[in-house]
Amino acid sequence: MTGMSVEGVIDLAACPIGDGGFIASCRDQLDSDGVVTIPGFLTAGAVHDLVAEAEAGRKDAFFTSSTHNVYLTPPRPELGDDHVFNRQITSSKGCITTDQVPAASGLHTIYDSPEFRSFLAQVVGEDALHEYADPLSSINVHYAGEGQELGWHFDNSAFAVTLLLQAPEDGGAFQYVRDLRDADSNEMNFDGVAAVLDGDEPPVTLPVTPGTLVLFRGRNSMHRVTPTIGDRTRILVVLAYNAAPGIALSEAARKTFYGRLG
Numbered sequence: 409m410t411g412m413s414v415e416g417v418i419d420l421a422a423c424p425i426g427d428g429g430f431i432a433s434c435r436d437q438l439d440s441d442g443v444v445t446i447p448g449f450l451t452a453g454a455v456h457d458l459v460a461e462a463e464a465g466r467k468d469a470f471f472t473s474s475t476h477n478v479y480l481t482p483p484r485p486e487l488g489d490d491h492v493f494n495r496q497i498t499s500s501k502g503c504i505t506t507d508q509v510p511a512a513s514g515l516h517t518i519y520d521s522p523e524f525r526s527f528l529a530q531v532v533g534e535d536a537l538h539e540y541a542d543p544l545s546s547i548n549v550h551y552a553g554e555g556q557e558l559g560w561h562f563d564n565s566a567f568a569v570t571l572l573l574q575a576p577e578d579g580g581a582f583q584y585v586r587d588l589r590d591a592d593s594n595e596m597n598f599d600g601v602a603a604v605l606d607g608d609e610p611p612v613t614l615p616v617t618p619g620t621l622v623l624f625r626g627r628n629s630m631h632r633v634t635p636t637i638g639d640r641t642r643i644l645v646v647l648a649y650n651a652a653p654g655i656a657l658s659e660a661a662r663k664t665f666y667g668r669l670g
Contacts, residue, residue: 414521417454417514423621425527434623435531442586442625443614444531449621450571454514459574459618461513462504462549462643469502469551470667478560478601478630492602497559502551505544505666515547518571519647528649531623532567537649542656543670545648549573552580552642558633560605562589563626570622571645577638583611584624584631591627604630 414420423446424430437444450458475496477483483494509515518524525537539546552558557579585604589597603609611632616622624631636642662669 412454412512412514412517414517414523417450417517418521418524419448419451422448426523431527431530434527435533438531438623438625442629443584444623445614445616446621446623447617448619450619452619455573455619458514458645459643461510462551462573463641465504465508465510465549466502466551466641468508469504469549470665471500471502471551472665472667473498473500473556474664475499476559476561478562478605479596480561480564492598492605493596495605497561497605498557499559499561500552500556501558502553502556503666504549506540506547507543507670509547509549515549515645515647519547525649528569528623534651537651538653538655540648540650540656541654542662544662544666544668545657548646548648550642550644550646552576552633552636552644554638555635556642557635560630560632562591562628562630565648566625566627566651568622568624568626569647569649570624571647572616572618572620572622572643573645574641574643575616575618576636576642577640579635579637580642581634582614582616582622582631583634584614584626584629585609585611586629588630589628601630 418425434444475498477493477495478497487493529535529537588600589595604611659669
């Protein structure tokens with residue numbers, strides 16, 4: 409994929425990210441629903457080229473399968489193995505990192521665009537957004553093949569920015585239960601979490617089609633991506649920003665997520 413202008417990657421006619429009214433409507437939806445989806449954010453040509461680019465880069469992906477609790481924290485043995493805090497969830501995926509995304513990729517065009525960063529900052533309520541200081545964490549391309557999934561969890565970050573490039577033949581559904589805990593008050597809501605894990609509390613399934621931008625507040629909303637079904641790989645891009653400059657993902661996290669430090 410050759411270098412592109414923002415106009416060649418983002419459909420600015422359908423998604424006018426510099427327009428005050430459009431920004432306000434996205435901000436209002438995020439505030440009211442905890443999530444905003446923007447279908448058709450990418451041009452059809454950009455989706456085609458970025459899928460081809462991602463497929464070519466898949467050979468370099470770091471694939472992992474791990475278990476974790478929904479809080480993404482170490483277990484607490486004193487609570488007992490059967491306590492929901494210690495219940496283990498499986499996540500598995502492949503990932504390529506910022507330094508593995510071609511320099512001329514449209515993903516860099518989007519990520520580095522001042523207009524796009526300004527749009528995001530206004531929608532999520534930050535003064536400005538900054539890239540990660542380490543060379544791996546700003547742009548990640550995730551691959552989920554047959555049977556791979558992202559298990560139930562809460563995010564550590566205040567918001568997440570994703571772009572779906574390719575949907576699988578079946579499965580790969582993004583599901584969430586909003587405001588299930590209050591992390592700031594350390595209210596973990598063990599009963600509510602157990603109800604979701606046991607299937608007693610049905611989640612909301614968010615319809616997402618290729619080319620859709622999703623902004624999601626997942627710190628207090630538990631969410632997952634169901635296992636991929638079929639031969640077509642689910643390909644998702646995560647665009648990660650920080651509210652302050654100079655922040656790097658910890659070495660331990662980089663080793664766990666990417667298999668290397670740089």
